[in-house]
């Protein structure tokens with residue numbers, strides 16, 4: 001196991017974390033992004049998707065559990081936000097678990113909602129908000 005730790009002062013400094021994640025994308029597919037509400041999970045994932053050169057804008061105006069993008073270099077990229085998922089059955093019934101196993105790159109917010117559907121191998125990205133509003137971001141791969 002390898003751990004990379006970043007002390008991030010502001011959103012501009014997030015790029016170094018996105019670069020570290022991008023470097024892992026050659027060998028890793030599933031990235032679980034953990035952190036309490038407002039920690040900056042979506043912000044980090046959006047930044048990273050842009051660095052992966054997705055063809056569309058990463059932000060969508062309406063909430064959806066799954067947003068799928070495409071990158072010429074990395075192929076299909078999925079961004080899950082399971083916050084409003086009822087339970088694992090809902091994910092299975094709507095086929096939401098399929099991209100987790102189709103070889104695409106997946107970034108997952110609120111993965112605890114689908115604990116039993118997660119692949120065994122994944123990278124964990126933990127975001128902690130510090131009292132000075134910095135973010136302590138730990139990537140475990």
Ligand SMILES: Nc1ncnc2c1ncn2[C@@H]1O[C@H](COP(=O)(O)OP(=O)(O)OP(=O)(O)O)[C@@H](O)[C@H]1O
Pocket residue numbers: 008009010011014035036037038039040041042043044109133134135
């Ligand atoms: N590294 C950062 N430094 C300072 N502010 C940040 C950072 N990352 C995100 N923010 C700010 O924190 C707020 C919440 O960010 P974001 O929506 O990404 O959090 P989240 O963890 O996805 O929240 P949720 O749990 O609701 O999905 C936004 O206003 C964003 O601009």
Ligand SMILES: [Mg+2]
Pocket residue numbers: 041042043081109
């Ligand atoms: Mg979010």
